[in-house]
Amino acid sequence: MINYLFREQNWKSQLSDLITDPYELLTTLNLSTDQLLSGALLASEQFKLRVPRAFVRKMVPNDPFDPLLLQVLPHHLELEDHINFVADPLGEEEATQLPGVLHKYESRFLLTLTGACAIHCRYCFRRHFPYQDNLPKSKDWAHIKSYIESQAKINEVILSGGDPLTLSNSKFKLWLERIESIPQIKMLRIHSRVPVVIPERLDHELITMLKQSRLNIVLVIHANHANELDDFTIAALAQLSATQITVLNQSVLLKGINDSAATIEALSYRLFEAKVLPYYLHVLDKVKGAAHFDLEPQVINQLYTDVLATLPGYLVPKLVREIAGEKNKTPLYGEIH
Ligand code: SF4
The missing domain is CATH 3.20.20.70 (Aldolase class I)
Structure with a gap:
């Protein structure tokens, strides 16, 4: 059985200590917050940012195109309407x-x-x-x-x-x-x-x-x-x-x-x-x-x-x-x- 003792938090406390603020996420990664256009913040209100700190530690600091970051960072493009992109795509x-x-x-x-x-x-x-x-x-x-x-x-x-x-x-x-x-x-x-x-x-x-x-x-x-x-x-x-x-x-x-x-x-x-x-x-x-x-x-x-x-x-x-x-x-x- 794996020894988790060296990790500072158990899973429940990690779950209650997620990053939910886009500014905090970007500053943690030493990234500029300039990209947080108002659209991105509105996108985060509609579908809130949630990311465990352990997952953020797997991201590469200073890289705005980090593939893990892009999966969770709200983006103003989420507010655009596109034909065929709907609320319930799978019925x-x-x-x-x-x-x-x-x-x-x-x-x-x-x-x-x-x-x-x-x-x-x-x-x-x-x-x-x-x-x-x-x-x-x-x-x-x-x-x-x-x-x-x-x-x-x-x-x-x-x-x-x-x-x-x-x-x-x-x-x-x-x-x-x-x-x-x-x-x-x-x-x-x-x-x-x-x-x-x-x-x-x-x-x-x-x-x-x-x-x-x-x-x-x-x-x-x-x-x-x-x-x-x-x-x-x-x-x-x-x-x-x-x-x-x-x-x-x-x-x-x-x-x-x-x-x-x-x-x-x-x-x-x-x-x-x-x-x-x-x-x-x-x-x-x-x-x-x-x-x-x-x-x-x-x-x-x-x-x-x-x-x-x-x-x-x-x-x-x-x-x-x-x-x-x-x-x-x-x-x-x-x-x-
Ligand atoms: S894909 Fe959807 S359901 Fe699965 S963890 Fe991400 S947000 Fe939750």
């Missing part, structure tokens, strides 16, 4: 069956237990999601259970963003036990960015809980750039390889951040050092406020062609797009236009 309102239950695919559904995230990613397709109307309470569990039991093909629950690993271990355990109590559920998938941005979250209590579960556990982390994976993060993730937990990574292709084959290749190799396999490489979901991260189809096709030619197959993430109403994520290679 999640329509897929919501009950508070917290998003059912898009036959054998699995998403359960959102919290609207909170440790970090606010400016490209997030749920940045406008009305979490306040969609969080299940304890009293809703009976309805959720009945819903699952009415859908014989469901065998997997996906806990997804807001980030389920921002919950305390006791709350997480409560929901884990509820899910375990339904015999038809065989797998639990946990989508979380927290192990990357606050690696201390992978604490002994959580790992023991997951190890002891009767469910097959899949943890899908979210890193977009190799710089997110410092040695401490690698060690925290690598300890999971001694458990039965499968650990995968998903990324989003982002202009100016990871839009080169070399960057995706470096990320895959770094993930493998942590025994994490690349899973999905998502084309940006067309969410309002994120158009400036979008890439031209030919850039994506060339990048992926180069990645395929360089990486061993087991380190190549699947290039996909999620299309509202489709029965699965859509594989894209050679199909982008």
Whole structure:
């Protein structure tokens, strides 16, 4: 088990001590605050800056184009309207069956237990999601259970963003036990960015809980750039390889951040050092406020062609797009236009 004692804060105190002020973020990195046009501040009011200090320490000071900084720094371009970039690009309102239950695919559904995230990613397709109307309470569990039991093909629950690993271990355990109590559920998938941005979250209590579960556990982390994976993060993730937990990574292709084959290749190799396999490489979901991260189809096709030619197959993430109403994520290679 990794020794976290040398880190000055445990994960809960890190979570309550995030940087939320764009001026503080830029001055911490020794950067000019001149770029904070009023539009950027308004963007931060609409979707608040949130970033753990541990993640900021992975950024390169004095570099206004640092690929980690660009993922979190509010930008005035977020206020521009673009055709096809909408508040709910994946039709999640329509897929919501009950508070917290998003059912898009036959054998699995998403359960959102919290609207909170440790970090606010400016490209997030749920940045406008009305979490306040969609969080299940304890009293809703009976309805959720009945819903699952009415859908014989469901065998997997996906806990997804807001980030389920921002919950305390006791709350997480409560929901884990509820899910375990339904015999038809065989797998639990946990989508979380927290192990990357606050690696201390992978604490002994959580790992023991997951190890002891009767469910097959899949943890899908979210890193977009190799710089997110410092040695401490690698060690925290690598300890999971001694458990039965499968650990995968998903990324989003982002202009100016990871839009080169070399960057995706470096990320895959770094993930493998942590025994994490690349899973999905998502084309940006067309969410309002994120158009400036979008890439031209030919850039994506060339990048992926180069990645395929360089990486061993087991380190190549699947290039996909999620299309509202489709029965699965859509594989894209050679199909982008
Ligand atoms: S749901 Fe995931 S991608 Fe969206 S802001 Fe939270 S951590 Fe980032």
